Amino acid sequence: MTPSQLRKDILGKRNNLTPQELKKKSSAVRDRLLAMDQVREKKNIFVYVSFRSEVMTFSLIEDLLRMDKTVTVPITRTADNRLDAIRITDLERDLVPGYCNIPEPTKQLCKQQLMSPQTIDTVLLPGSVFDERGGRFGYGGGYYDRFVSKIPHAARIGLAFDLQIVDKAPLQDHDELLDFVVTESRTIRGQR
Numbered sequence: 001m002t003p004s005q006l007r008k009d010i011l012g013k014r015n016n017l018t019p020q021e022l023k024k025k026s027s028a029v030r031d032r033l034l035a036m037d038q039v040r041e042k043k044n045i046f047v048y049v050s051f052r053s054e055v056m057t058f059s060l061i062e063d064l065l066r067m068d069k070t071v072t073v074p075i076t077r078t079a080d081n082r083l084d085a086i087r088i089t090d091l092e093r094d095l096v097p098g099y100c101n102i103p104e105p106t107k108q109l110c111k112q113q114l115m116s117p118q119t120i121d122t123v124l125l126p127g128s129v130f131d132e133r134g135g136r137f138g139y140g141g142g143y144y145d146r147f148v149s150k151i152p153h154a155a156r157i158g159l160a161f162d163l164q165i166v167d168k169a170p171l172q173d174h175d176e177l178l179d180f181v182v183t184e185s186r187t188i189r190g191q192r
């Protein structure tokens, strides 16, 4: 199967999850994640803000803020094919619909709260397809591959539902491996 067919296939399955299933499974992913040393013992966490049928991150972000973590989220810079890390402190106030209608930080925050990616300890990534080695496909923008390749010191944790895991995805050279993939039922140790 080609990467784009596999992507389509898995996203089709993910889109079939009911809102109740999405919520319940996302909450199981969150519980598992919050028990990990790579989150508990780290201060600076970069986390995506979920949209469509991704593993939901709203209550996870609330939890991280309550735990006094420094939480940064992506703003998509399409002109430069890049993600910037923006610090947020309030989920309701700090986010507005942005690129592809994904909740993104306000213009003002993007100016005032731009953080150096080098300060990030742990990156939580979304994706379409993940595999047993910690391989990952996104939606085809290459944004996350470029972002994490510049910060090799940061732990990379993919958030996924079990239905997104395949044995071996047809990875390309630029596809970055993850350290862990966390699902509602297990934690996969990646081969980075």
Ligand SMILES: Nc1nc2c(c(=O)[nH]1)N(C=O)[C@@H](CNc1ccc(C(=O)N[C@@H](CCC(=O)O)C(=O)O)cc1)CN2
Pocket (backbone or CB within 6 Å): 048, 049, 050, 051, 054, 074, 075, 076, 083, 099, 100, 102, 126, 127, 138, 139, 140, 141, 142, 143, 144
């Ligand atoms: N929640 C979340 N935030 C994120 C990402 C993400 O995957 N999830 N990104 C991760 O990079 C960046 C945004 N990049 C994105 C890239 C493509 C599409 C998208 O919807 N693409 C179309 C396909 C376009 C095409 O090839 O025709 C789609 O999937 O329908 C969305 C976001 C940064 N923020």
Ligand SMILES: Nc1ncnc2c1ncn2[C@@H]1O[C@H](COP(=O)(O)OP(=O)(O)OP(=O)(O)O)[C@@H](O)[C@H]1O
Pocket (backbone or CB within 6 Å): 127, 136, 137, 138, 139, 140, 141, 142, 143, 144, 145, 146, 149, 174, 175
């Ligand atoms: N580190 C990189 N440097 C330069 N170009 C890159 C890099 N990583 C990916 N790309 C380019 O980005 C494009 C999309 O890559 P790919 O299909 O792997 O994205 P993805 O992993 O699905 O998306 P994302 O990382 O945004 O979730 C490809 O054309 C690829 O050449």
